[in-house]
Amino acid sequence: MRKFALPIATVLVLGAAAPAMAYDTADQISMQVALDVATDLGVATVSHTNFLGDEWQIEGRDRAGRWIEVDVDARTGEVRNVDRGW
Numbered sequence: 001m002r003k004f005a006l007p008i009a010t011v012l013v014l015g016a017a018a019p020a021m022a023y024d025t026a027d028q029i030s031m032q033v034a035l036d037v038a039t040d041l042g043v044a045t046v047s048h049t050n051f052l053g054d055e056w057q058i059e060g061r062d063r064a065g066r067w068i069e070v071d072v073d074a075r076t077g078e079v080r081n082v083d084r085g086w
Contacts, residue, residue, distance in 0.1 A: 028074045038070040
């Protein structure tokens with residue numbers, strides 16, 4: 001019985017812990033949708049993505065190798081800004 005005491009105590013302690021709540025993103029577009037929008041605007045290679053709560057920032061290179069950053073609204077999928085390194 002002693003060899004089961006520690007595992008049972010561990011299960012009881014872990015079972016009492018509050019579950020982690022996931023961030024609800026049901027009303028926001030996914031990163032893949034934002035990447036599709038950026039690709040349609042000329043991003044050929046993605047180097048960095050950043051989610052800021054209300055927008056996706058996608059950085060990368062176009063087909064000519066120039067730097068490009070596309071900001072996509074996280075709720076609507078509309079393009080907020082495009083910066084190109086000319």
